[in-house]
Amino acid sequence: MKITKDQIKQVATLARLELSEQEITTFTNQMDSILAYVDKLSELDVSGITPTSHAVPLENRFREDVVTPSIGVENALANAPDKVDGFFRVPKVIE
Amino acid sequence: MELFELTIKELHEKLKNRDISSVEVTKSYLERIAATDDKINAFVAVTEKEALRAAEDADKKIAAGNMDILTGIPVALKDIFLTKGIRTTCSSKMLENFIPPYNATAWEKLEKKGAILTGKLNMDEFAMGSSCETSAFGPTKNPWNLNCVPGGSSGGSAAAVAAQQTVATLGTDTGGSIRQPASLCGCIGLKPTYGRVSRYGVIAFASSLDQVGPMANSVEDCAIILGIVAGFDQKDSTSVDIPVPDYEKSLVKDMKGVKIGLPKEYFIDGLDSAVQKAMNEAIAVYKGLGAEFKEVSLPHTDYAAATYYLIATAEASSNLARYDGVRFSHRSGEAESLTEMYCKSRAEGFGEEVKRRIMLGTYALSSGYYDAYYLKAQKVRTLIMQDFIKNFENVDILLTPVTPTPAFKIGEKSNDPLQMYLSDIFTIPVNLAGTCGISVPAGLSRDGLPIGLQLIGKPFGEESIIRGAYAFEQATEWHKGRARL
Numbered sequence: 405m406k407i408t409k410d411q412i413k414q415v416a417t418l419a420r421l422e423l424s425e426q427e428i429t430t431f432t433n434q435m436d437s438i439l440a441y442v443d444k445l446s447e448l449d450v451s452g453i454t455p456t457s458h459a460v461p462l463e464n465r466f467r468e469d470v471v472t473p474s475i476g477v478e479n480a481l482a483n484a485p486d487k488v489d490g491f492f493r494v495p496k497v498i499e
Numbered sequence: 500m501e502l503f504e505l506t507i508k509e510l511h512e513k514l515k516n517r518d519i520s521s522v523e524v525t526k527s528y529l530e531r532i533a534a535t536d537d538k539i540n541a542f543v544a545v546t547e548k549e550a551l552r553a554a555e556d557a558d559k560k561i562a563a564g565n566m567d568i569l570t571g572i573p574v575a576l577k578d579i580f581l582t583k584g585i586r587t588t589c590s591s592k593m594l595e596n597f598i599p600p601y602n603a604t605a606w607e608k609l610e611k612k613g614a615i616l617t618g619k620l621n622m623d624e625f626a627m628g629s630s631c632e633t634s635a636f637g638p639t640k641n642p643w644n645l646n647c648v649p650g651g652s653s654g655g656s657a658a659a660v661a662a663q664q665t666v667a668t669l670g671t672d673t674g675g676s677i678r679q680p681a682s683l684c685g686c687i688g689l690k691p692t693y694g695r696v697s698r699y700g701v702i703a704f705a706s707s708l709d710q711v712g713p714m715a716n717s718v719e720d721c722a723i724i725l726g727i728v729a730g731f732d733q734k735d736s737t738s739v740d741i742p743v744p745d746y747e748k749s750l751v752k753d754m755k756g757v758k759i760g761l762p763k764e765y766f767i768d769g770l771d772s773a774v775q776k777a778m779n780e781a782i783a784v785y786k787g788l789g790a791e792f793k794e795v796s797l798p799h800t801d802y803a804a805a806t807y808y809l810i811a812t813a814e815a816s817s818n819l820a821r822y823d824g825v826r827f828s829h830r831s832g833e834a835e836s837l838t839e840m841y842c843k844s845r846a847e848g849f850g851e852e853v854k855r856r857i858m859l860g861t862y863a864l865s866s867g868y869y870d871a872y873y874l875k876a877q878k879v880r881t882l883i884m885q886d887f888i889k890n891f892e893n894v895d896i897l898l899t900p901v902t903p904t905p906a907f908k909i910g911e912k913s914n915d916p917l918q919m920y921l922s923d924i925f926t927i928p929v930n931l932a933g934t935c936g937i938s939v940p941a942g943l944s945r946d947g948l949p950i951g952l953q954l955i956g957k958p959f960g961e962e963s964i965i966r967g968a969y970a971f972e973q974a975t976e977w978h979k980g981r982a983r984l
Contacts, residue, residue, distance in 0.1 A: 412858070419816060419861040420823075420838070421854055422846040431858055434916055438859060441917055442805040445875050448882070455877030456884060458707045458737065459933020460694045460958070465736045479600040485830035492825050495837050 406439040407432060502527035503663045507572060507720045510666065514561055514571045521557035521571030521615070525550050528573045528617055532664045535984050540639050541649075541659040543578045543588055545618040553615040560613070568723065570613030575665040577656045578619040579626055580606045580711075581700040585616065589702045590634035591624045593828045593848030603700025604735065605669055605711045605728045612727050617665065621655030624850045625819065626676055626704045628652050629922045632913050633852040640909070641684060642982035643948055647906040650680030653714065657684035660714050661982055667715035667724050671701055673708045674807050675901075675926025678938035681714055682901035682951025685940045685980060687968065688714040689721050690926075692958045693933035694739035696725075697732030705814035706737075708807075708930045716978065718939070718969040722746035725961065741959065749962040750969045755789035757967065760894035764800035765925055771904040777942030777950045778900055781971065785898070788970050793894055797886040802879050803928040808920055809863045809876035810931070816860030822848060855916060880931050887932040887955075896963050897955040899925050901938045905948035929955055937964045940977040949980070 412432045416423045423431065477490050486493040502524050505513070513519045529547055536542050550573055557571035581587050581599035588594045602610070610616075623633040631639040631654025639654045641647040642662040649658040653670030657680035660668060670677040672690035681688025689712045696711040703709060713724035726747065731740040766778070782792060824830035824844030831843035849857070863872035890897065902922060912919040929936040934957060941952040952971070956964040972978050 407862070411862075415858055415862045415865065418865060419857050420820075420841040420845055421849070421857060422842040423854070427851075427854070431855060434855065435859060435862070437917055438808065438920075442809055442872065442876075445802055445805050445809075445879055448799075448802065448879060450875060450878035450882070453878040453881050455874055456880040457877060458693070459884060459931070460692075460737070460739060462737060467733070475600045480826075482600060483597055483827035485824060485828075494825055495834060495840050497837050 406436050406443070503531045505666070506717050507569070507666055507723050510572050511568055515566060517561070521554040521561065522551065524571060525554040525573045525615060525617070528664065532617065535662050535664060538640060538645055538984065539642055539658050539662055540637055541620055541655040541662065541664060542575065543590060543619045543621050543636055543655070544586060546585060546616055549585070550615050550617045557613060557615060567613040569609060569727070571615065572613065572666060573615040573617040574609065575618045575620050575659055575668055576606060576616060577622055577653050577668065577670050579622060579671055579702045580669060581702070582606055582616060582619070585619070587619065587702070589625050590622045590636055591848065591850065591853070592635045593822050595829065597827055599700070601700060604697035604732045605701065608728050609724070620659055620668065623652035623654065623852070625702065625853050626652040626671055626673055627815070627852050627856050629675070629679060629919055630912065631655060632909065633850055635850055638909055641906050642984055643685065644906065644946070646908055647948065648683070648909055650683035650906065652676040653688070654680045656714050657681050657686055657688065660684070660686040660716055662984060663716070663981070667713060667720045669711055669724070669728065670714050671709055671711050672930065673704050673811060674930050675923040677712045677714060678901050678926050678936055678951070678953060679923060681938040683906040683949065685949030685982070686714055686716050687718055687721050687937065687939055687978070688712065689725060689937040689961070689964070690929065690935060691725060691729065691961055692935045694737055695935070695959065695961065696728050697735040697738045699732055699734040703818040705811040706818060707814060708811060710930070718965060718972050719747070719750055722750060722965050744962055746962060746965055749965040751966050752970050752973050753788050754785055754967065754970050757790045757896065758894040759785060759790050759792050760795035760890055760897045761792060762795050762797045762800065762897055762899060764797050765899040769903055770900065771944070773942065773944040774900050774904065774950055778952060781898065781941045781952050784971060784974050788974060795890045795894060795897070797890065797928065799879065799882045799886050800928055803883055803931060804921055804924050806876045806879045806883065807927040807931060808859070809872050810880060812856045812860030813863045813873050814860070816857045816864060819853070819857055852916070883928055884932045887934060891957045896960070896967055899953045899955065901925060901951040901953040905944040905946070905950055925953060934958045935961050935964060937968045939968045939971055940980065941971070941975070942977060943980065
């Protein structure tokens with residue numbers, strides 16, 4: 405096995421996903437075969453090869469630091485599931 | 500002839516000469532959608548009222564002599580493009596009620612040229628899929644055979660074009676999501692070079708691979724749409740600041756002196772015999788048009804799918820972290836604590852394929868596995884890119900199949916994610932290399948399903964693949980075939 409149920413549970417915690425027991429079983433089996441497949445990359449010797457993060461070379465783009473109009477508080481909050489007094493509201497964080 | 504059968508230029512001329520009105524064209528499309536979409540399910544939403552209102556405005560502009568190329572012409576859009584004030588779901592429960600406060604740049608550019616929005620098109624959830632089956636709003640059917648998938652992720656877009664529900668549209672392509680559905684639905688789909696079109700306001704899947712491109716029933720319409728949406732955008736720092744050529748100048752009928760490479764790794768044993776036959780016939784057509792052929796090799800092709808499914812999922816797991824139930828996405832009503840709210844909101848909002856990819860990507864990026872999976876994949880990506888760069892020293896374009904087989908049956912691969920992933924093996928390398936590709940209709944299978952050929956160009960070599968696609972289109976009849984509905 406390339407991956408165990410316990411590892412799947414750990415990855416789900418990192419990804420902030422609550423998985424059902426059924427999903428844990430399914431994903432363990434499926435990820436096991438996917439990881440076995442992607443293991444074919446180990447056939448290649450990549451020592452000395454530079455990794456590519458973007459196909460087109462990127463450089464920083466600078467612009468003048470000037471104030472421009474933005475969408476505003478009302479628009480920013482328009483899709484919020486819960487809001488109060490111009491803020492996003494979430495369950496209590498501090499005990 | 501019905502209005503929905505015309506090309507952009509034909510519609511433009513008729514509108515300009517006042518032979519038809521924008522309201523008439525828009526109604527023609529809305530009626531076509533109403534008559535066909537019960538069967539196909541290409542639309543997530545039809546914006547009938549807004550479209551008719553916009554058509555009335557367009558008619559006033561035309562009457563005043565104030566007209567642009569798309570003025571009064573209705574188009575539908577993949578539901579991945581943010582449309583201000585119009586619900587944009589990415590075919591996910593996560594964004595079921597999301598009303599964007601701004602427009603995607605690509606859509607804004609079409610709208611500035613006068614386009615009218617008729618609706619939003621179905622897709623695989625968050626563009627993760629090759630069949631349109633992962634949509635939270637039910638699968639789209641292939642207009643050529645309603646038991647078959649239209650391909651994905653831009654399956655709704657390809658089906659809508661094939662069913663003449665829209666004259667042209669925009670898709671997005673991360674691993675083949677424009678070219679593969681275009682091929683399976685018998686229309687034309689062009690994935691431009693990474694950086695050619697702004698991604699601003701396009702819901703992100705894998706940011707180093709995603710690219711916006713046109714889909715239509717003619718190469719000319721694709722060239723027109725690409726010319727409008729291409730170009731640098733201050734709001735997308737990865738868009739590239741080089742001039743946009745006049746793509747219509749590439750609509751040339753001959754191929755004299757063009758060197759076409761045939762990568763041997765794409766003509767494999769598992770290739771469907773009808774696909775192989777269509778490729779052989781296409782090669783003969785190109786020879787007749789004056790092209791020269793050369794067998795070439797892209798030796799790392801076999802590693803592309805593995806590389807892609809590590810890089811794309813890693814980037815997706817990071818991009819999709821924004822769906823936290825706080826600012827604009829689904830929030831679970833069941834949670835007591837903040838962490839519980841994140842975990843439950845994401846569990847309820849995401850479908851199975853999206854969860855699977857977030858899991859795979861999170862794993863590939865996690866401590867202890869990063870070097871073995873993600874970093875390794877990035878290095879192999881370099882080798883795959885170099886394969887293309889080397890070959891483009893000797894040939895102008897490459898010719899390959901788009902997919903190993905024609906459209907498969909709905910449900911056939913949905914329980915086997917690995918088999919589904921391997922349906923994109925001929926399109927994925929183009930995204931990893933960041934270059935451009937186009938799918939053109941090139942045949943029909945014995946069961947009457949469309950087969951596409953792919954032309955791959957150099958980075959920013961869209962003109963060469965448009966020329967190749969146009970020359971082939973004009974020399975053959977395949978693009979004239981329509982699904983019977």
